Amino acid sequence: MKGQALVAILSMCAAPAFSQQTYVTRYDFSAGYTFLDSPHLGLFENGFNLQAAMRPRTWLEVGFDYTNTRGDTTLTAGLLPVALQRDLAALLAQLAAQGLLPPNFVLAVPTHSFTQTFAMGPVLTFRHFQHVTFFVRPALGAVRETATPKPRDPVTAAVVQFIAPAGKKTDWTGFYGLGGGADFALTRHFAIRLQSDVVYDHLFNDILQDGRWTIRFSVGPAFSFGPNIAR
Secondary structure, rough: OHHHHHHHHHHHHHHHHHHHOOOOOEEEEEEEEEEEEEEHHHHHEEEEEEEEEEEEEEEEEEEEEEEEEEEEEEEEEEEEEEHHHHHHHHHHHHHHHOOOOOOOOOOOOEEEEEEEEEEEEEEEEEEEOOOOEEEEEEEEEEEEEEEEOOOHHHHHHHHHHHHHOOOOOEEEEEEEEEEEEEEEOOOOOEEEEEEEEEEEEEOOOOOOOOEEEEEEEEEEEEEEEEEEOOO
16 A cells, blocks of 8 residues: 555656646747857857747747857868869979978968858747757758968968958858757746757858868757747
């Protein structure tokens, strides 16, 4: 009997945690820390993420997503298109012939990156637990990046002048991928949001041979407000 009573008590305590959510607000806003990691380029950026959404249904959100990050990497000749590699080889040969190329010179251009992403679309939510909401979404949008080379020697400065006469390059392109995460509710109107996305793009396709896969991770507070649409 004692065992049966214990099972009954545990079941009663656990039931709220696994029950369907009965309070879902119409609107949602979140902000927090984010990073972008592009392993192919060795580029890691830190910044912030903003999201706003409207819920036409308890299981569906339509929202806007913005990310702002900055980071540094080093670009090497192997990342460039073959034709551009040949042009640079000819330039370096000219510098060598003039005695301006240091022995054992290897091209490496330190570069600062400023990246912004813009996305809009649906989010599917799963509200089968009272205090945790899981969500998944297509990651579709546009990315804008400004790359600013930071040459540390005259030869690298000459290469930068050859590739980016303005001293920096800015590009826009689309991206696609998949993302998701979870909201851990602390109150009806406040939660901690953890989320991640994996997306593909090909920025700077005139000077970068390959596209890149980028991982985004974000964490921060999420605020829900407006009328209860679960009634």
